[in-house]
Amino acid sequence: MRVGICGLGTVASGVFNLLERNAGEISRKTGTSIKVAQIGARRDHPDVNSGDTPVTRNLFDVVSNPDVDIVLELIGGTDTALELVKQAISHGKHVVTANKAMIALHGDELFSLAAEKGVQVRYEAAIAGGIPIVKAIREGLAGNEINWLAGIINGTSNFILTEMERPGLNLSFAAVLEEAQRLGYAEADPTFDVEGIDAAHKLTILSSIAFGIPLQFDAMFTEGISRITAEDIRYADELGYRIRHLGITRKSSHGIELRVHPTLIRKDEMLAQVSGVMNAVMVGSDAAGRTLYYGAGAGAGPTASSVVADIIDIVRNPTSSIPNLGFVPESLADLAICPIASISCPVYLKVLVQDRPGVMARLTSILGDHDISIESLIQKDAHGADAAIVMITDDAPEHAINEAMLEIQSLAAVRGEVMRIRVAELAE
Numbered sequence: 001m002r003v004g005i006c007g008l009g010t011v012a013s014g015v016f017n018l019l020e021r022n023a024g025e026i027s028r029k030t031g032t033s034i035k036v037a038q039i040g041a042r043r044d045h046p047d048v049n050s051g052d053t054p055v056t057r058n059l060f061d062v063v064s065n066p067d068v069d070i071v072l073e074l075i076g077g078t079d080t081a082l083e084l085v086k087q088a089i090s091h092g093k094h095v096v097t098a099n100k101a102m103i104a105l106h107g108d109e110l111f112s113l114a115a116e117k118g119v120q121v122r123y124e125a126a127i128a129g130g131i132p133i134v135k136a137i138r139e140g141l142a143g144n145e146i147n148w149l150a151g152i153i154n155g156t157s158n159f160i161l162t163e164m165e166r167p168g169l170n171l172s173f174a175a176v177l178e179e180a181q182r183l184g185y186a187e188a189d190p191t192f193d194v195e196g197i198d199a200a201h202k203l204t205i206l207s208s209i210a211f212g213i214p215l216q217f218d219a220m221f222t223e224g225i226s227r228i229t230a231e232d233i234r235y236a237d238e239l240g241y242r243i244r245h246l247g248i249t250r251k252s253s254h255g256i257e258l259r260v261h262p263t264l265i266r267k268d269e270m271l272a273q274v275s276g277v278m279n280a281v282m283v284g285s286d287a288a289g290r291t292l293y294y295g296a297g298a299g300a301g302p303t304a305s306s307v308v309a310d311i312i313d314i315v316r317n318p319t320s321s322i323p324n325l326g327f328v329p330e331s332l333a334d335l336a337i338c339p340i341a342s343i344s345c346p347v348y349l350k351v352l353v354q355d356r357p358g359v360m361a362r363l364t365s366i367l368g369d370h371d372i373s374i375e376s377l378i379q380k381d382a383h384g385a386d387a388a389i390v391m392i393t394d395d396a397p398e399h400a401i402n403e404a405m406l407e408i409q410s411l412a413a414v415r416g417e418v419m420r421i422r423v424a425e426l427a428e
Contacts, residue, residue: 002069004037007040012041038068070093071096094119097121098123126202127205130301131306136291146251146284149283150249153203155296195224210249214332220259246263254338254342255337256337263423277298342397353413363411370396
């Protein structure tokens with residue numbers, strides 16, 4: 001089987017080297033050899049010795065090359081990459097990609113085109129690096145009804161939050177972000193990572209595989225971590241929680257929840273133990289119960305592992321009938337995506353107030369007026385005559401929390417904005 005690689009960055013170089021290094025093992029597992037027939041790259045990579053493999057600077061030479069059976073789209077972005085994949089499909093070639101944005105935004109169209117041409121589009125590497133989460137949900141849990149899914153699916157955000165947890169350092173978001181950039185864990189412009197866009201692309205795909213719905217990135221609720229402070233980390237710890245940037249999708253009688261935001265998780269939950277740049281996805285299903293998938297979410301080796309696994313699947317079964325999203329296309333359900341205002345969960349609220357009599361009573365009265373009860377509460381001296389009141393509510397509708405926050409915000413004794421972080425309830 002002959003492969004054409006488009007791009008020669010971190011992932012593509014990892015794929016080329018993995019195919020070379022493990023050629024013998026791959027041949028033993030497939031009964032055939034996998035040869036890189038051509039590389040399309042605008043520049044060379046110092047870690048790749050392409051040897052006698054032809055290299056072209058025109059990426060589209062690869063998709064039109066009759067000696068290429070499988071096109072690896074590893075350039076990223078949603079413009080040139082999308083056109084490359086469309087042309088590859090039109091030439092009757094299978095496609096393997098690590099491009100989560102392209103799949104989240106254009107996957108439905110690409111899967112339809114591929115079905116018409118009788119070729120496969122595989123995308124395991126688009127989500128969670130080396131974790132085979134697509135295969136786990138689409139195939140390993142195929143006999144289950146999936147109820148919910150929650151994942152730490154962006155290593156940059158997880159690194160920042162777990163570094164801010166380090167005892168005694170009182171590190172700010174800005175300071176840890178700078179360290180993440182120095183270490184190469186965060187881009188110069190970290191917006192996609194810290195504001196949740198990268199995780200939202202991945203969760204869009206995971207939700208479609210879990211529930212058999214069309215890809216709907218535009219319906220996603222996304223909130224980043226840039227407002228999280230060292231104090232929030234400390235207060236959450238005191239209340240028995242850790243803060244993680246979670247992607248959560250859940251099926252209810254009202255439709256599908258689809259949301260990425262900072263989340264409090266109880267310390268004894270497995271997801272709360274995930275630190276650094278690692279990723280993890282927990283799935284709740286009816287037969288298997290809760291299952292957890294953990295591993296490196298990025299990097300040359302882990303992501304190349306998933307790309308090569310997709311290549312091997314195609315080699316083993318080039319006429320595979322496994323649906324791209326795990327459900328036959330005509331059975332995809334047109335379920336409503338729940339607006340964030342319609343969800344219900346406990347929340348962490350932090351209110352900075354003037355430390356004077358009656359303030360606490362006024363806060364609890366407002367919450368009570370909206371049928372919001374308090375599960376736990378702490379009060380801390382903050383700045384001078386001010387105090388920080390921190391509470392975890394019982395389960396409450398989002399719209400009620402929003403209304404209560406507006407009333408609290410309007411009190412003369414309240415300083416600054418009320419901080420709200422949702423709390424995860426990971427049921428069976």
